[in-house]
Amino acid sequence: MVRAGYPEHVSLSDALRLLMDEFGDARRTEEMRPGDALGFVLASDVFSLRNVPHYTASAVDGYAVASRDTAGASPATPVTLGREKYSWVNTGMPVNGADSVVMVEDTSLEPARGGTPEGLKIFRSLTQGDNVRAVGEDVMNGQMLACEGDPMTPALVSLFLCAGIGSVSVYSKPRTLFIPTGNEIVPGERWLLGDVFEPGLVAESNSAYASSIFSSWGYPLDVGPILPDEPRVIAEAVERASAEYGLVLVSAGSAKGRRDHSADIFASLGRMLFRYVRMKPGRPAMAASVGGTPVICLPGFPMSCAVALWSLVYPVLRALSGWRVSPDYISEAMGSRGNLEASLMVQHSSPQGMAECLRVKCADVEGRLLCWPLPTGASVLWALAEADGIAMLSEEHLERPMGSAIRVSLTRRPDFGMRLLFQGSDDPAVGLLVSSMRGLGADLAIRAVGSMGGLAALGRGEAHLAAAHLLDECDGTYNTSYIDRFAKGRRWRRRLIFYREQGIITAIGNPMEISGFADLASGRAVFENRQPGAGTRVLFDYMLRENGLGSSDIPGYDRVSITHMEAANKVASGVADATLGIKAAADALGLHFIPIAREPYELVFSERFDEHPAAAALIASLESAEWRDAVSAMGGYELPAEEGRSDP
């Protein structure tokens, strides 16, 4: 679409093409010592200035001799040479004077005996040049050692030195300036002081990410001071920077208004290349040429900024410094450690006509590599840090059904064979197991999908273990009927790991004086519920019925949070007035807690759990004093005195 005189809403490949067409040849060269040129690309072919070796050298360990002195020698008819006619040489030593070398294995040193002096017995006759390496046998003067376009490597550094090359011509790396802009962003150093409380202010973190990613790529980055969101100020800075730097990055704030400013600024200073890329996240990126210098405007949200850095900035840096931009360049930019095919554990819908960058975690269950997306849309890079890798979804597919095969560029290399996947009821105590597992060389990935979600996942073979606290209101027991329903005859083991208190959580001091379920139906308070299938929701529904109430009596009944902490946090923020949750969540946020029930929390293991290499680490962690003490310290938990295993 070209409406404003330049393309808008371009595909990622079109954006790349526009950048490459404009800047792909703008390379400079410089001379430098090979040892300083690691990470640079050679700008011309390199030829040896030396012969290596520069002398005739022995090819073996043995004795340098005159070949004619060995005439007729054989194992049956050895020839003995006097001391002045042989000299020891190691491989690589010069053979001055001699014209051949007899291998030490073909000789025998005869000690002096009686009147006969020491001598060398030789069992093989030689001809001139035997076992002698010619001058230049490794590298010949004038031999081509590397081509224009080859990157400098440690091997080339060493080779060039031996070949007498003290200086090479390489393509220069551009210098880049990062200009943060925005009225609501706070410099990092200030942010760390911890006294910025004004709502709406956020840390200027994009320069920290950019500095780090540039460092990992091996390119220098300067960071300018934060500029206010004023077009004139920004324009001045960009114009000045475009004269001094090879690449200018402008980090936009997140307010929508500013993006229009940026395009106008760049259009007035130079020429816009494109605006808006059909990529999620990362859409509000744009690029321009100002005075022949590439200027790329990065979106303000951290994850959008990261994607724009990988997909637009990295290839420009590479092209400007002489590298061929490989088709896999985005994986390279994100520091990928290799690719894997994994099976999507949940259905995923992408926005129409947009490529999408998913942060995923993976687990190997029964030989199938599964993956699931981490929550998107956050203002920090938590999901990117937590992910095992990135799946770049092309715009061709709108819907990807559960089970779709997707390609994951791994950003870390976990030992999937030692990672257990837990799906089920959320509880902070389960998270406390992770550290211990890792210390034992294993790992635990946790998906909080609620009690029923976990048992269903276990039933589909999509987890190694689940956890549930599902009340069967018919008989007042926990879990058994649900487990039977999902297990369908399979022998799943159960393990009670603790009892915990559930109750009504309200704001500090209980300002609305909520004392029971009737108060939740009063209309004064807004409730925050848990998601369908959560054991806590099942408990809540049961308690409502016990109190003669229905879901329609509770304002906020349809509002759901996925974990205890999420729900409790909404109460702490005043977004909701009450929720049902565990005491540990209330205590963590200093909230008021009205105890309602004490319930058993059980792990449920797949029928083949015991065979898993990481099973022992999980059991050891559960039985460790370290974990038991940490759980007890949280408050609201009661650990069973014994191991509490209960087999079906």
Next chain:
Amino acid sequence: MVRAGYPEHVSLSDALRLLMDEFGDARRTEEMRPGDALGFVLASDVFSLRNVPHYTASAVDGYAVASRDTAGASPATPVTLGREKYSWVNTGMPVNGADSVVMVEDTSLEPARGGTPEGLKIFRSLTQGDNVRAVGEDVMNGQMLACEGDPMTPALVSLFLCAGIGSVSVYSKPRTLFIPTGNEIVPGERWLLGDVFEPGLVAESNSAYASSIFSSWGYPLDVGPILPDEPRVIAEAVERASAEYGLVLVSAGSAKGRRDHSADIFASLGRMLFRYVRMKPGRPAMAASVGGTPVICLPGFPMSCAVALWSLVYPVLRALSGWRVSPDYISEAMGSRGNLEASLMVQHSSPQGMAECLRVKCADVEGRLLCWPLPTGASVLWALAEADGIAMLSEEHLERPMGSAIRVSLTRRPDFGMRLLFQGSDDPAVGLLVSSMRGLGADLAIRAVGSMGGLAALGRGEAHLAAAHLLDECDGTYNTSYIDRFAKGRRWRRRLIFYREQGIITAIGNPMEISGFADLASGRAVFENRQPGAGTRVLFDYMLRENGLGSSDIPGYDRVSITHMEAANKVASGVADATLGIKAAADALGLHFIPIAREPYELVFSERFDEHPAAAALIASLESAEWRDAVSAMGGYELPAEEGRSDP
């Protein structure tokens, strides 16, 4: 084998285990800013110090309103609010005062009309907290962000900043000292001056390689001055270094005698861990603990030193700085860009009981990825620089037959689909095509296997093209009968690319006054032959017969070189007195040349050559003025006036 009080001739895995057992826990920690900690490993779990966001923020672009003001709103029954009852908010902006946000899509701004002021029409009713993000929704105070053992990444740098973390505890990187030793090595700076001619002296290049590889790994390396091969001097330096550094590397010279010294030195200063590793190259490595500091003695030959750095030094660096040493650590150390399975194009024998490190090149011919080893045993890293990757062959297999599948750790990522594999008669003019091919985005890999070897390879489907100049002495024609024999009915195309002069090459000034073949049989001169199957050898045999001579008449007949330059170089060095070769080889080395024949040199293409994506690049290169001029300039070549194609 333990004979000297410590293990000798250990396997690579035993060597690693001995190092890890001894030094695997010797880690130190230090505090640093997250931005400085890239490449370091976290020494403790990291918890957020902040809630992010620290204010209730809008989750959408829309209008912050009081939820009660929207009661009853629906698409059919919209509610209109006056200007003081709504305010625009972007995603992430604070919602001070309001308790919910209506999405802009659910509203319509009504302009002022007549007496009615501007207002906001709302089409959906809200409850408290709708579209509002709670404090801490992204990151909660106290939430675990990363674990002990996690490496710092750009994402974590950004996340930690947002979470208020200004300092982290990481495992320190050890400081390493590299001590070059030896009486025959020359400092790099001196070597580059170009005035070192004494036979036996070589460049001290291992420190250059080590500095570069350490830099690529992200570890600091200090390099000490070259020490003479004197035990007392070395012992003093090692002892001093072991007190100041976390790792000490001693680079041995190559003389066999010294290795015994080293072991004695280390045994006297501390405790030997092992000596000799069953690895080729790299066998003479050893390790010791001196004052608790790891001391690793690296072999002197550059390739051996490189392998020891990858396989012994790298894992120690990693373990000391908190990384888990992955099973693939050698591939990591060499900077591998991924692995491939390839089929060995030649049979390969490994030494008994030794693992072997092969430098290989690869090519994709008709969908099969083939690989072949590059020449070993050189004193420079040419083969390592030239290789596409490394195959680490385990000691289990002594013989690997042609066609064996081997795993190649790629050190570069060539576009195999655009690389043509040439096997055949060596000629420097073919090498001149490579630069032009690469400029066209293609590549040419060259295996000099002689004319018949090339046709045979083409016949086996192991090349895209071959080259031959084989004289059929029955009818005096070139190539046709041989091509027919190997093509077995397949339609191979031929292309004459030049005529070249062959002749007898002797030392400058022709000191032995050789004028023809009779002189080669005189017994005064030693000949250097070409390998069986080489067109030059076929010509030589023909010329001998024409002159009434036999192979037994020629001293040196059994001595073979694989290329023209190799053979000519032997004459230039005095290792041989004469050879048969092309004028270009003689001219390159300033040797005497007696013309004997003018022969056609033809390329022979596989039947599917034209379909190859890189075929056009080859033809374009052959037809380019650039190549034709470069070939003509070499002397002894005659390019055909027209294209010179001759189809069968």
